Amino acid sequence: MSQAEERPREKLARRGPEALSDAELLALLLRTGSVGRSAVEVAEGLLRDLPEGVGAGFESLRRVRGVGPVRAAALAAAAELARRARPDPRPVVDSARTAAGLVPASVRAARKEHFLVFCLNARRQLVHQEVVSVGTISASLVHPREVFFPAIAQAAAAVVAVHNHPSGDPAPSAEDREVTRRLQRAGELLGIPLADHLVVSDGGWFSFREQGLL
Numbered sequence: 001m002s003q004a005e006e007r008p009r010e011k012l013a014r015r016g017p018e019a020l021s022d023a024e025l026l027a028l029l030l031r032t033g034s035v036g037r038s039a040v041e042v043a044e045g046l047l048r049d050l051p052e053g054v055g056a057g058f059e060s061l062r063r064v065r066g067v068g069p070v071r072a073a074a075l076a077a078a079a080e081l082a083r084r085a086r087p088d089p090r091p092v093v094d095s096a097r098t099a100a101g102l103v104p105a106s107v108r109a110a111r112k113e114h115f116l117v118f119c120l121n122a123r124r125q126l127v128h129q130e131v132v133s134v135g136t137i138s139a140s141l142v143h144p145r146e147v148f149f150p151a152i153a154q155a156a157a158a159v160v161a162v163h164n165h166p167s168g169d170p171a172p173s174a175e176d177r178e179v180t181r182r183l184q185r186a187g188e189l190l191g192i193p194l195a196d197h198l199v200v201s202d203g204g205w206f207s208f209r210e211q212g213l214l
Contacts, residue, residue, distance in 0.1 A: 008040065023047060026054070029078055034066035042066035054079040090125040093118060096196055096207035099160050102126065103200050107164050115142045115163040119156035120195065128154045142179060144186035151192050159187065161197040170199045170206040180208050 008024035017025065026043035033039040046064045050056040054075040062072035093099050099118060107114045115133040118126055130150045133142040142163075151159045161183055163176075172180075180197045187194040196209040208214045 022053065026075075029054075029075055030067070030071055037066055055083075088125065090127060092124050093120055093126050093160060093195070094124050096198060096205070096210050099162065099196060099198055100200055100205040100207075102129070103162055103164075103198070103205075107131070107162075108200050108202055110164055111166050113163055113166060115147075115161070117147050117150055118160040118162065119151050119154040120158045120160065122157040124158070124195075127156065144183055147183055148186060148190055148192060152190070156192055158193050158195040160195050163199060165199055165201045168201045168203045170201045170204050172199050172206055172208070177213070180213065184214060 008020055008027050011024065012020055012028065020028075023040050023043040026046060027033075027039035030039045030042055033042050037045075042065070046061070046067060047053055049064055050060055054061065058069075058072050058076040061067055061075050062069045064072075067075070091098065091102060093102070102118065103116070107116065113135040114131050115135070116129060116131050119128040119130075121127050128150060132146040132150065135142075147159065147161060150156075161180070165171075176197075176199060180194070183197065184194045194214065196207055196214060198208075199206040
């Protein structure tokens with residue numbers, strides 16, 4: 001290894017990793033350069049071709065000049081380790097209580113019924129929430145297509161339906177029960193199951209799942 005290629009390692013030893021540029025840090029992961037190019041030059045080319053850096057994924061990394069499949073695998077592994085080390089800010093919706101806690105206070109206290117959909121990924125993390133319908137003081141008319149349109153757009157693995165009762169009583173109405181059955185059937189057809197349907201109010205919440213109605 002040439003002296004130029006050893007320089008980032010020596011710099012890190014003297015001043016710490018925070019003193020290195022992105023290209024120098026990448027050069028340490030690459031370890032060596034390619035024919036006619038130092039590791040730093042290969043790293044600079046990678047960052048120029050792929051602004052997202054090692055997060056670009058294995059296939060994109062391996063096509064960068066001077067990288068190849070072996071180094072691409074090492075870079076992709078480093079990116080995944082970094083991702084796992086970061087706390088994921090997306091909440092895990094693993095219970096009706098958790099879902100109810102995510103309903104905005106403005107919706108709970110709204111004077112008209114609002115119908116929301118929570119889109120969940122395969123890990124039950126909330127990836128998107130959207131108000132899909134606003135009704136009257138006593139009713140929120142919603143069609144399954146309105147609920148599942150954002151779910152399809154977000155490639156959701158499951159959805160939680162939520163709507164408020166301005167009356168303050170979260171007990172479900174006959175219409176709420178019928179809407180739940182329709183959403184459940186639609187979810188089964190689409191392969192995006194209805195994980196729960198919550199009715200919320202200032203006075204509490206009702207879960208169709210917890211009450212054995214789903």
